[in-house]
Amino acid sequence: MRNVRAILRRELIGSFGQPIALVALAVFLGAVALFTLWFDDVFVGGVASMRRPFAWMSVCLAVFAPAVTMRAVADERRTGTLHVLATMPVTSFQIIVAKWLAAVILVAIALGLTLTWPLALAWFGDLDPGPVLAGYLGLFLAGSAMAAVGVAASSSTESQVSAFLLAVVATGLPWLVGYALPLVPRPWLGVVNYLTFEYHFANLAVGVLDSRSIVFFASVTALGLRFATHALEQRRLA
Amino acid sequence: MTPGHLRRDAALQTVLWIAVVVVANHLASAIPIRIDATGDQRFTLSQAAHDAVAHLERTLVVTAYFTADLDAPYHEHEAALRDTLDALAVAGAGRIDVQFVDPSTAERAEAAQRAGITPVTYTVRAWDRQEARSVFMGVHVGYGDRQMAVPALLSIPKMEVELVRAIRILTVDPEDRRKVALLQGHGEPNPADYPAQHPLYQLRARLGERYEVVQTVGDAPFDEDIAAVLTLAPTSPMPAATLWHLDQFLMGGGALGFFVASAQPDYQRGTTFEVRHGIGGFLGSYGLALGREVVLDRVHNEKITLPAPGGRSVQVDSPLALTTTHVERTAHAVRSLRSATFPFAAPVVVADPLPEGIQAEVWIRSGPESTARPGPIPLDPRLLVEPAASEVAGPHVLAAVATGTFPSFFQGQPPPGVRADEPLAKGRLGRLLVVGSGDAAANNVDFVLNSVEWLLEDPSLATIRARATGDGPMTPPPAETAWRWKIAVVAPQLLLGLALAWRVRRRRLA
Structure with missing residues (x-):
């Protein structure tokens, strides 16, 4: 655990x-603001x-998580610092978990900074807090899963791009x-639907804490x- | 260990992880645990549904004629229906028998149609084909010798309300149904005269499913078993006798609902004209007066059809057909309204102070961009671009209700020509709804149904309808200040970003 904490730090x-984390945060928040306040105005519609x-x-x-994880392992390999890490008494799993946790913390910061959206909606309307909490849980779980996928992608190549x-x-x-989904052949529909992030996230975003969705993201x-x-x-080993 | 062994171990571990993940997902799917985190428990069987099946006297047989393996977007409907019916069966404590029939054979499809289930046709666009598919998605409910079909359940959020509505219709003895009267004879449209697709015809049909709907001209005291009287869009003067009977009905604890405007369009002249139904002052005596103006909204409105040269007609956006999202969030009857259209609406003026013993509640207002303008008003929207000097800025009340012991408009004395031997109604708790637009009834059928339930103090289905709509309403910030709110939402992130950038710069300089 101490090893994980040290690498995480x-x-x-x-x-x-x-600047990479700050730029990623700024782009994430700017894009969310652009989409939800100007292109698809959340204040219009009366809901x-x-x-x-x-x-x-x-x-x-889906863009932010890859952006903050792209250098996680790939950069270590490019600069040669991975060899230094390899000589230390840490397992590969500890290195990966630490790098993933760092990305998850950034995801949590990014999501935390969007809390002004529900606060503003609650000011103007009858916002149900249950779906908001479940939706944020869904975003956090999806973000964590994306960060894990991003770290896996970063481990498999030397190039950040x-x-x-x-x-x-x-x-x-x-x-x-x-x-x-309408394009998916009928025999595959059930399995494909279950494997989509959209299906599981939509469940949580409407306010249903479904064990299937939580297990899926985990x-x-x-x-x-x-x-x-x-x-x-x-x-x-190579 | 050799590198070869280590590689084999790593591969084995990865395979094990995959196996564990597959098993975990399989278990989670086999035994799903769902927690409904919504405030109104909208994904849990409602209290109204529990009440509807709690006291069944015999077995309720529910047969779902549902085509198996539907394509998207209907691929989750069968599972949702099974969940809802399972929950109803548990609430029914063994008195509900649920069967699923897949009408994929010609024989079963015929049986489904005989049971009143209508096939639904939709286009399937798969990667390798595009075809029209005819499927069944309905439910037949039987309760003793009474039968009813819900022809198609196309909306998952509305499944529960449709099923509960059917169950309630079947399980209430027809002789116990409450009676709702539609006032006629003063220019009110008769819903029965309209084609089946018309909203007024459908309104009458949907009211008839739950209540006994009768028509009356109001020239005699209302029958004692009438629970509510609805007046939709009268256009000619109401005789004093009718007003007297309405007055006595309300004083006697009855419920009155008015969808009335003060102006109507005259398409030949191209202006509005005042409707002289004589109800404005009558309603005013109860605390909810009807203004003579017309409420306009140049920002939020719908289209109206105007005659054009050459015998054609043209649809134009008109400030005279305003829409609003400004609904009272705590009132079940209007909570489900995302927006409502009020063509040629008159402002409803809530008296201040109200008559003694009366409580009023505003249900719907126009937006802050709206104005109220005395007639006549040109129908051509090009002549309404600039506000007239006589316009009064909004928001204006468009629908309000009052409850209490109402005073008599006639001060207890019958008007001339009315039989004096009729007993004067004793002051009992009555209910009054005033909506300042006659056409609003045809534009908002669910609102009228909810209103009738409120008038009859029977709000359970309105509660489920509100749940089916999902999210609560919101009063958006006025257009001219909305940009400030948007910046206010983004500002904390901007400040934090600046602070972080400043900190990074300082560390680098250090």
């Missing part, structure tokens, strides 16, 4: 010492609901498929972390 200092902001936040997260693009595709696809996170660890172990 180093990651966070590294993130905030460089006090966070569903539209949540939908846009989830879309923005490749890691970013790979992670965007890997996290964006499960969202996009959710919106294209599973994606676990698999992402395992694949990242696997890729790192292969590299250390």
Whole structure:
């Protein structure tokens, strides 16, 4: 645990010492503001609901999470510091978990900074706090899963750009498929629907805490972390 | 261990992780746990549904004729229906028998249609094909010798209200149904005269499912078993005798609902004209007067159809057909309204102070951009671009209710020509609804149904309808100040971003 904490601290200092985390935060918040206050104005329509902001936040997260994880392992490999880490008494899993936790903390900060949206809606309307809390839980779980996928993508390549693009595709696809279900052949519909982020997030965003959705996001996170660890172990053994 | 062994171990571990994840998801799907976090428990069976099935005297047989394996967007409907029916069956304590029939064979499809289930046709656009599919998504409910079909359940949020509505219709003895009267004979439209697709016809039909709907001209005292009288869009003067009977009905604890305007369009002349139904002052004596102006909204409005040269007609956005989202959030009857349209609406003026013993509540207001203007008003929207000097700035009340012991408009004395031997109604708690637009009834059928339930103090279905609508209403900030709110929402992030940037710069300089 001490090893994880030490690497996590180093990651966070590294993130905030460089403009990448701040730029990612600024772009995330700017994009959310642009979509939910100007393009798809949440104040128009007479409904006090966070569903539209949540939908846009989830879309923005699918870019934000890969952006904050793209350098997690890929940069270490490019600069050669991964070899230094490999000589220390830490396991590959501890390294991956620490890097993932650093990304999750950034996701949590990003989501925390959007709390002004529900506060403003509650000021003007009859905002139900239950779906808001469940929606934020869904965003956090989805963001954590995307961060794990992003760390896995970063572990499998030396190029940050490749890691970013790979992670965007890997996290964006499960969202996009959710919106294209009418195109899915009928025999596959049940399985494909279950595998989409959109299905599970929509459950939480309307205010239903469904064990299936929580297990699903936890599973994606676990698999992402395992694949990242696997890729790192292969590299250390090479 | 050799690198080869380590690689094999790593691969094995990954396979194990995948296996654990698959098993965990399978278990979670097999035994799902759902917690409804919404404030109104909208994903849990409502109290109204529990009440509807709590005292069944015999077995309620529910047969769902539902085509299996539907494509998107209906792929979750069967599971949702099964969940709802399972919950109803549990609430019914063994008195509900649920069967699912997949009408995929010609014989079963015929049986479904005989049971009143209508096929739903929709286009399936898959990656490899595009086809029109005809499916069944309805429910047949039987209770003894009474039968009823819900022809198609296309909306998951409305499934519960549709099923409970059917169950309540079947389980209430027809002779116990409450009686609602539609006042006729003063220019009011008769819903029965309209085609079946018309909202007024549907309103009459939906009222008839739950209540015994009768028509009356009000020239004699209302029958004692009439619980509420609805007056929709009268256009000619009401005789004193009718007003007297309405007055006595209200004083005797009855419920009156008025959807009345003060102006109507004259398409030949291209202006509005005043409707002289004589109700404005009558309602005023109860604390809810009807203004003579017309409420306009140049920002939030709908289209109206105007005659154009050459015998054609043209649809134009008109400030005279205003829409509003400014509804009272705590009133169940209007909580489900996301927006409502009020063509040619008159402002409802709530007396201040109200007559003694009366409590009033405003349900719907126009937006702050609205104004009230005395007639006649041109119908051509191009002549309404600039506000007239006589316009009074909004918001204006468009719908309000009052309850209490109402005073008599006639001061207890019958008007000339009315039989004096009629007993004077004793002061009992009555209910009054005044909506300042006659056409609002046809534009907002759910609102009228909810209003009738309020008039009859039977708000349970209105409660479920409000739940089915989902999120609560919001009064948006006025257009001219909305940008300030948007900046206020973003400002904390901007400040934090600046603070972080400043901190990073300082650390670098250090």
